[in-house]
Amino acid sequence: MDYAVAVEAFTDHLEKVRRLSPATVRAYRADLRDLGSTVGIGPVASVDLEDLREWLWQATQRGDARSTLARRAAAARSFFAWARERELIATDPSIRLVAPKRAKTLPTVASKDAMTQLLDAHRAAASDGDPVALRDHAILELLYGAGIRVSELCGLDVDDVDLERGTVRVLGKGAKERVVPFGAPAVVATGAYLTRARPTLLARAMSPGTAVFLGARGGRMGPRAVYALVARALAPVVGAETIGPHALRHSAATHLLDGGADLRAVQEILGHASLGTTQIYTHVSAERLTATYRLAHPRA
Numbered sequence: 001m002d003y004a005v006a007v008e009a010f011t012d013h014l015e016k017v018r019r020l021s022p023a024t025v026r027a028y029r030a031d032l033r034d035l036g037s038t039v040g041i042g043p044v045a046s047v048d049l050e051d052l053r054e055w056l057w058q059a060t061q062r063g064d065a066r067s068t069l070a071r072r073a074a075a076a077r078s079f080f081a082w083a084r085e086r087e088l089i090a091t092d093p094s095i096r097l098v099a100p101k102r103a104k105t106l107p108t109v110a111s112k113d114a115m116t117q118l119l120d121a122h123r124a125a126a127s128d129g130d131p132v133a134l135r136d137h138a139i140l141e142l143l144y145g146a147g148i149r150v151s152e153l154c155g156l157d158v159d160d161v162d163l164e165r166g167t168v169r170v171l172g173k174g175a176k177e178r179v180v181p182f183g184a185p186a187v188v189a190t191g192a193y194l195t196r197a198r199p200t201l202l203a204r205a206m207s208p209g210t211a212v213f214l215g216a217r218g219g220r221m222g223p224r225a226v227y228a229l230v231a232r233a234l235a236p237v238v239g240a241e242t243i244g245p246h247a248l249r250h251s252a253a254t255h256l257l258d259g260g261a262d263l264r265a266v267q268e269i270l271g272h273a274s275l276g277t278t279q280i281y282t283h284v285s286a287e288r289l290t291a292t293y294r295l296a297h298p299r300a
Contacts, residue, residue, distance in 0.1 A: 001088050003041040007032045010079050019175045023151065031075040044083055049093045052076055056099060073099030107250035107280065112258075114237045115144060115251060119185065122233065126189075131197035132216070136229055138186075138193035139213060142168070143230070143245050145186030147252035147270055149173075150223045150245040156212040163191050172271040180269055253281045 001009075011029045014020045020028075035041070038058055039051040055076075059069055073094075080094040110118070122140055126133040143153060152170035160169040166187050167179050182190075198214060205218025213221040223245075230245045238247065249270070256266050267278040 001044050003036050003044045003047070004033075006044040006083060006088060007036065007079070010082050013082065021151065021173050024173075027071065028075045028078070031072045032079055034072075035076065045089045047080075047089075047093055049096055052094060052097050056097075069099050073097055107254075108238050108243060108247045109254045110234065110238050110247065110251045112255055115255075118233060118237055119144070123185075123189065126192070129196060131200045134189075134193045134197035135201070135213060135221075136233075138189040138197075139226060139229060140233060140248070141186040141189040142182060143226075143248040144252050145182035146170075146180045147249050147256075148180060149249065149271075150226050152271075153245070154211075154213065154221055154223050154226060157210040158194070158212055159210070161190060161194070161212060163187050163194075170271070173273070176271065178268070178271050180271075250281070253278070257281050 007029065010032070011025050014028060015022075015025050035052070035055050038055050039047075041047055041051070056069055056072065059072060064072075076097060077094045080089065080092045083089045084092045119137075119141060122133070122137040126137040139153065142148070143150070146168055148168070148170050149172065152172060155171055156168065162168070165181075166183065167181050169177060169179050171177055194212070198212070201214040201216070201218050202208065203218065204216070205214070209218070209220060211220035213226075215221045215225060227244045230248065231243055234247055235243045253266055253270055256269070257263070263278060263282065264275065266281070267275050270278060272278045
């Protein structure tokens with residue numbers, strides 16, 4: 001089978017059988033297409049270990065991050081394991097492929113006081129009833145209040161939000177559905193947006209839709225627009241040049257644990273498949289505790 005055809009069959013398998021997130025499928029497809037264009041692959045069976053090493057070496061020369069190299073290696077391993085199972089190849093060339101381990105970095109977290117000031121400022125900006133300001137305030141409150149992913153926020157429909165109970169139903173990674181609670185400030189901000197701003201934005205749409213968060217033209221708001229919003233709001237707070245919605249999720253998880261929440265409860269709220277993924281936030285809390293100790297203790 002031709003390599004390009006195999007890649008499309010594999011990514012179709014990821015989407016429809018393994019039900020990976022659209023973002024993961026796009027990343028794997030892009031990585032595997034890059035492999036094909038870099039080493040000039042014909043039949044999938046013609047790929048060998050040296051082709052894969054050459055591909056990663058060229059990425060290293062471009063200055064790609066270690067996390068990118070690790071993801072590319074993972075994409076190649078997953079693809080060739082699938083090809084071996086389908087008997088498209090006799091041997092798997094990726095078995096001996098070595099890629100650098102991902103660097104362990106702690107997530108960027110805003111302080112509780114900084115989050116309070118940021119959200120209070122957006123609440124004040126929305127007080128005049130501007131539809132976009134009301135929407136932006138609701139987005140920030142919900143991302144932080146529920147700790148949901150940007151893809152989950154953008155995928156929300158009106159029926160997914162229960163303001164009376166203070167919960168939101170989201171579709172997470174692997175098409176796993178969960179119900180997440182959020183607090184009173186997010187309830188108030190989301191309610192104000194739904195009643196006072198969303199109808200105005202929806203009137204601009206070519207056809208009615210069910211999406212909760214709408215763009216300037218009335219269509220469903222996409223992740224890129226939410227990234228831009230969070231970057232404008234949060235970058236000055238945390239002192240980072242590039243920051244995205246995940247920082248609000250990191251902050252929510254860290255503040256929950258700082259406040260005494262059970263680790264498994266936080267795992268359920270975040271929708272992590274593994275408790276180990278959630279445990280990184282205990283390290284963030286420990287780092288903050290150590291920093292406080294060194295600043296405050298006379299014998300530090």
